[in-house]
Amino acid sequence: MDKVILAYSGGLDTTAVIPWLKETYGYEVVCCCIDCGQGDELDGLEERAQISGASKLYIEDVVDDLCENYIMPCVQAGAVYEHKYLMGTAMARPTIAAKLVEIARKENAVAICHGATGKGNDQIRFELGIKALAPDIKVIAPWRDDRWNMDSREAEIEYCKTHGIDLPFGTDQSYSRDRNIWHISHEGLELEDPSQAPNFDHMLVLGVTPEKAPDEDVELTLEFEKGMPIALNGKKMKVADIIRELNTIGGKYGVGIVDIVENRVVGMKSRGVYETPGGTILMEAHQQLEELVLDRDTIALKKDLGSKLASIVYEGKWFTPVREAITAFVDVTQQVVTGEVKLRLYKGNIIKNGTTSPYSLYSESLASFTTGDMYDHHDAEGFITLWGLPLKVRAMRMNELKKENKK
Incomplete structure (x- = not known):
């Protein structure tokens, strides 16, 4: 009997897929749940997969790989999709795809089967x-297969029951969520109407709104070495643990809640609310350090390439030469991104609290109004003359033309 690897979450959709695959294709179903930091969502999966007819279940922990080899390259690049979305779902998909392929080779x-719908981005990311x-x-x-006749939770529950699978799934409607160590996303319910305010009291999982955050602030210190966070508040930690700790602190202080109407790859607009408290703090701290150590031209080019990388990752093109090339450029820039960043969190705000680096390009003797002994103010006159020469030549020529037209 041929085998199929099912990307298994343990939810209703992928549970119903197990008997459907056996019935439709005659495959032996091997489930593979990729642990990206979903927490207690993984509880009870082994029993559920077995009851549903899977021959085997892999639970593969990829959290460190995700943080170090997918999340941090995007942080270092400043990759943010459409200026708001920190790509928690998008960055995890290539990690999952790679592990599914690894298990498929092993078995x-x-x-390989996935449960993404035909309307979303994930089908593209997995399959690319x-x-x-x-x-x-x-x-x-399955959702693109004409033989998949289930278009509602009720139909999926009934299908499972007819195949002897009676699991505690309800027909109640809730948000469609995706969670990992970096974020949690929310779609559906009132969010499907852009004119409606989000029901944060019912929705939020990782934190609270700014108005419910403590009335006092909290100070943080992050240390970086070559673009990688290595310590939080003086304590050395691996990247995953720093993100976890920042999620807890940032969530408590109302940081990192984004409500966005984004443009999906398939052409439609979609509204979602993303909670990324730790990621928001980490990206802000990294950017704050780069302001101090990178020159203007590098920052300008890096900003353009970061925006490009965000589109590449969002569109599922991680395993491409262009992504590798951009990452290679970013890697070079990170050699000097070493130092200490201090921040204050207060009711959803991240406030600078001081930055130091051995590679700092800031010179007080140049920038100070009172002690700028390395800079002669008279030098600016010649610079402005040359810098503004094209403007002056154009203005002179336009004036000449106006005089000629009056004759």
Whole structure:
């Protein structure tokens, strides 16, 4: 019997997919749950997969790999999609695709199945990753298969029951969520109407709104070495633990809540609310340090490439030469991103509290109004003359033309 690897979350959709795959394709179903930091969402998965008809369940912890090899390159690049979205879901998908391919090779599977719908971005991200890493492996997407006749939770629950699977899934409607160590996203319910305010009291998981945050502030100190965070408040930690700790602190102080109407790859607009408290703090701290150590031209080019990388990652093109090239450029810039960043959090705000680095390009003797002994104010006159020469020449020529036209 041929095997299929199912990207398994344990939710209703991927639970119903197990008997459907066996019935429709005659495959042996091997479930693979990729632990990206979902927490207690993984509880009870082994029993659920077995009851549903899977022959085996892998639970693969990729948290450190995700943080160090996918999240941090995006942080270092300043990659933010459409100026708001810190890409918590998008960055995790290539990690998941790579692990699914690894398990498929191990199990000699002929296919990989995912439960993403035909309207979303994830189908693209999963499948581009699989195509890049294993072009010989077949991809099955039930929601795009005409033989998948279930279009509601009620239909999926009934289908499971008819196949002897009676699990505690309800028909109540809730937000569609995606959670990992970096963020949690919320879609659906009142968010499907852009004119409606988000119901934060019902929605938020990682934190609180700024008005419910403490009335006092909190101070943080982050240390970086070559663009990587290595310590929080003087305590050395790996990247994943720094993100976890920042999530706890940032969530408490109302940091990192974003309500956005974004442009999906498939052409439609979609509204979502993202909670990324730790990621928001980490990106702000990293940017604050780069302001001190990178020159103007590097910052300008890096900003453009960061925006480009955000689109590349959002569109599922992680395993491409252009992504590798941008990351290579960013890696070079990070060699001097070493130092200490101090911040204050207060009711959703991140406030600068001082930055130091051995690679600082800031010179008090140049910048100070009172002690600028390295800078002669008279030098500015010649600079302005040359810098403004094109403007002056153009203005002179336009004046000449106006005089000629009056004759």
